[in-house]
Amino acid sequence: MERGMSINTVVIGSRHSGTSTLFSILDVLASVGRDWEMLHGLPMQVPLFSASLRTVDGAPYWDVNGRKITPDAMLGEAPEPDVIIVSDLHIDPNAGLPEDLRPVADWIAAAHARGAIVTSVCSGSVLLGAAGLLDGEEATTHWGYADMLGRDFPEVKVCRERILVPAGDGHRVVTAGGASAWADLMLYLIGRLAGAEEARRVAKIYLIDPHLDGQLSYASLTSGRQHQDQLIADAQVWAAKHYDSPSPVSAMADQCGMTERGFHRRFKKATGQAPADYVQTLRVEEAKQLLETTAAPIDEISAEVGYSEPSSFRSAFRKRVGISASAYRKKWRALAPVAN
Incomplete structure (x- = not known):
């Protein structure tokens, strides 16, 4: 965008949205070309982003956190957006998209067809899926909604490990991972539309560091999909208590009175x-907990959770978490209370 041109940006609100992400996005966009200049005694720039909070009807609403929110306008009001941002949605990942969001998905699809860049943060990606913008494309979302995105929109290539995924013709669809990935999305959009220097300035003002390691190190690995197969559910309960046994899959099949091949097929159908x-x-999930809460050596943790070879544990851990066990311990032990 040329300097002096305002980038019309619509941030979509709803009763399903949280409070902090919506207003953090609005605050950061308003600061571009203003706050760095103020801090350094430089002339203020023409605002680079003209951002508004909009809903279907423009009426005040109570958000999911019980805050009364007053939007700036209705979705259909002028001016047409250059950029659309869908914030996090607090919806049941085991249910479908709430019906009151269907008109929003339709509006997003039409705006994208007219040339808008459409983006999402966290679970907001399911709204882009409902708008048909992710079919055949790669996309990310909050790790807790990855199964929902893949289930409800099977043509989407879900990249649950990634923080930011530009996709589509001209990269006019961008999805960001967990709720705090709003910051990564802001740096990306500001760098793309206002220049790398503006993005660096915003990062310095707000002390933002991009999530370069992805989001696997934040994910609960056992947030699997729900199912109704009681036999498999009982096997999962058994596994939760005996995962460290030498041959747990064979033992689960025996518990169910099935051949391993038949058990494998039924288990995968139920759980994915x-x-x-x-x-x-x-x-690996148990190892994560031990790394977070104990000082036990990593090889000792490896043996405790059922690995006879530490190298096998280290490989499995990195594959599922995205970083090494030692890096994971360093990351999360930093939050431990400081001893007096």
């Missing part, structure tokens, strides 16, 4: 995972 992968997930 092969039983061996499920056991590995349980082991």
Whole structure:
């Protein structure tokens, strides 16, 4: 964009949206060309982003946190948006898209067809899926909504490990991961539309560091999909207590009175995972907890969660978490209370 041109940006609100992400986005966009200049005694720039909070009807609403929010306008009001940002949606990941969001999805699809860049933060990606903008494309979302995105929109290539995924013709669709990935999205949009220097200035003002390691190190690996197969549910309960046993998959099949091949097929149909992968997930999740809360050596943790070879544990951990076990411990032990 040329200097002096205002980038009309619509941030979409709804009763399903949180408070902080919406207003953090609005605050950051308003600061571009203003706050750095103010801090350095430089002339103020023409605002680079003209951002508004809009809803279907423009009426005040109570958000999911019980805050009364007054939008700036209705979705259909002028001017046409150059950029659309869908914030996080607090919806049930085991249910479909709420009906009151269907008109929003239709509006997004029409705006994109007219040339708008459409973006989402966190679970807001499911609204882009409903708008048909992610079919055949890569996309990311909050790790807790990755299964929903893949289930409800099977043509989407879900990249649950990534923080930011530009996609589509001209990269006019951009999805960002968990709720705090709003900051990564802001730096990306500001750098793309206002220049890298503006993005660096905003990062310095707000002390923003991009999530370069992705979001796997934040994810709960055992937030799998729900199912109604009681036999498999009982096997999962058994596995949660005996994941460290030498041959847990064979033991689960025996518990169910099935052949391993038949058990494998039924388990994967119910859970979406092969039983061996499920056991590995349980082991790594327990290892994460031990790394966060104890000072036990990593090789000792490896043996405790069922790995006979530390190298196998380290490989499985990195594959599922995205970083090494030692890096994970350093990351999360930093939050431990400081001893007096």
